[in-house]
Amino acid sequence: MTDADHARLLVEVSRDYYLDNRSKVDIAASRGISRFQVARLLAEARESGVVRIEISPPAHLDSGRARQLAARLGAREVVIAGSGGTPAATRESVARALAGVVSAHVRDGSSVGVSWSRTIEIAVRHLAPLPACDVVQLVGALPVDGSGDSLDMIQAFRRMPGVRTWPVWSPLLVADPGTAAGMRRQPEVAAALDRADDLDLAVVAVGAWTPTGSTVFPQVTGDERRAATTGGAVAECSGRLFDADGRRVVTPLDARVVGVTLDQLVRTPEVVTAGYGRDAAPGLRAAVAGGIATTVVCDDDAASALEELLGTTAG
Structure with a gap:
């Protein structure tokens, strides 16, 4: 067999095995050689460079990509989860x-503030028992079809040994400013919201200020929605609106919210925020820019959109 014939055999056997998924036994039988000869030919093809195998981890497992995105974003850390085939699957992945991020940050004696979103609610189900710590509910309840709410979620923490909880026994949004002010003065609610001034860690979610991006958006009045548009609101966190630079957007909605303020989050040393989907990217970027968030947990689609907004590419 000439060198050219041998080289051609290396290519053909490699194509049969790697591209056509034929077994070594099948290749051997069709070419009148043994399967051990096929194995030697495949090994030679790899060693000589006829076959080059490249292992590329999924984008959401590329830690170099996450580090680059964090540096460009100005965040302490970015964690990228996989995007699922449906919103529910993506939410599960991000949760x-x-x-995992929350478990890594909580220490014995920590004071941890937890807001509510569907993603955070699912994340709590996946949490292993935390060290002895205080868990502060950051927002009142906002029931959503198909989900629980912040009051249900706080009970999950209460069942963890050594964890002391500070619930907010109120809706997130109440009918009018007077009622909201009264709820915030209730001793248990006031105690929880006051503790939001002295948190070690807060866990929140950022949603695009759109009908589908935020669970709060469908609950607001027309006047509140117009005020949000005028103020340039791009995202919502715990019922509080902010613009593309992370600046608070003041609307009549604020007076109806029973929950943490953006100023309290900005003063918190570590704030982990979650968001998913391309529409979440402007809000995630703004949250970091405004000091509302220090760590971002998002899916691959949101990460790609952030890279586009920031002028970076994966890798």
């Missing part, structure tokens, strides 16, 4: 990643 699992969020649970």
